[in-house]
Amino acid sequence: MQSRYKLLQEKKKKWPYIVSGTIAGLLIGAMVVWVGMNGWNIDKSIEKLRNLTEVEQSAEVDQTEEPIIEEPIVEEPIQEIPVEEEPVVEDVDMSGANGYIGNELLPQEPTVVEGQVIASKKYPLPADYAPGESKEARAAFQEMAAEATLSGYELIAFSTYRSFDYQTKLYDRYVSNDGQAAADRYSARPGYSEHQTGLAFDIGEQHFEQHFARESFGETEAGKWVAANAHKYGFIMRYPKGSEKITGYMYEPWHFRYVGKELSGQVYEANETLEEFLDL
Template sequence: MQSRYSLLSRNKKKKWPYFVSGSIAVVLIGFIVIWVGMNDWNIDKSIAALGISNKVEETVIEEKVAGPVTEEKVEETPVVGQPLEKVEEIDMSGAKGYEGHETLPEVPTYVEGVLIASKKYPLPSTYAPGESKEAREAFERMAAEAALSGYDLVAFSSYRSFDYQVQLYERYVNNDGQEEADRYSARPGYSEHQTGLAFDIGEKLFEEHFARVSFGETEAGKWVAANAHKYGFVMRYPNGKEKITGYMYEPWHFRYIGEDLAPKVYEAGITLEEYFDL
């Protein structure tokens, strides 16, 4: 027969792992509470302060995609911890839009009722509309139509706040230098994603093409390029327009401008800069 002491000892041994794990849990919870408090009780800010990238803020497939960057450009979506590949040298002398436009305005710029966000027309740092409901509904209708052709589209990034763009852009500058970063990423206040009207589009289960030039060569990418205007979207940074838009080719980046205007821009085969003579 086992003694009472031996039974108590066994029970204590069994309880020991629970005590340790419980103590660790308490310490972790305490650390999280303190850390969030130090970052103004802002969860996104707290996560960013830890160095964890939330580059894909609006995604249907549980956030975080990427892979190595394309040989040409990836705006706002590099792999954390991996350097950008060397991109092809392109004469960008005609797209140095930041020069003379370094000061953020107090109000956003509208041209013929269309909100403009570019290297020449920045947004106020306080402009924070969130994702456009109208644009989201239009995307969902487009995705439903694409599904009939066998393409499962996803908007893996849409609205991004000014504060997040600050951290994102600074990271790219630290990695590649400002001159190189300006070729593929917007400075804070100049990003179309801050408007809530820009959608980075890809095909679900084909994340290797997310934010890559290769998306434009996929059947899904070709479908979006040919049909997005029907739902109010235009490819914002077309191929061969780098000197005009200031950014390299992005077949995944689409901007919602409405179903009346988008077909006109698409059929003309021009950019918003050319359409509005910006």
């Protein structure tokens, strides 16, 4: 009689044959059933099996996702917006601020005193006076700006020549915002602006736009430099501090008028306004 161990070993040796036989039997059975479903036609059965396989492969291809191609985002170029003059009205004495009374009519010719074209509340310009920016004044400013860079200041003239029509729009906007009485203290009516002569330069420091057309410019190092040196290049500060009753305009440490090096030096040394020096 064989031992139990030997019986187990013989069964293990027979087991692969049993499994293989079972699988083969199942495959043969499936093939017989498939051929029977196709009318016992072997060629037809093989053809249908081939078509079924191709459909499954096609389905697998269709389910493959195509890669998503992202189009590059094209950014619009940033356009720099120029800073427009927008003065701040301080609380000061309003007496003599108007100054237009008796000078409401524009003349046919500009007033010239000692070779200087005068534009003020007392001496207006013709509406059609349009010389454009003075080339001589621009050259003088560039000379001054070049000198300022040696001291670390990058000067810019952010407003120079203005036409009669542009001054009209600017003044009307200020009147709309602050009222005429306040606007007359810091903005000229059309025909009365020095900017229409092409000789007035509003000066500031590049990258410090917060001081453009502000009294605070006079407190900056660049503003102090311009106040102390502009006369060397033919410019005078047109509306100094404390001269509103004389000039008709509030303190504007950014507004400089080109009068030439000789006269600018004389006005600076006299420490007077143009009205006082020329007895206007």
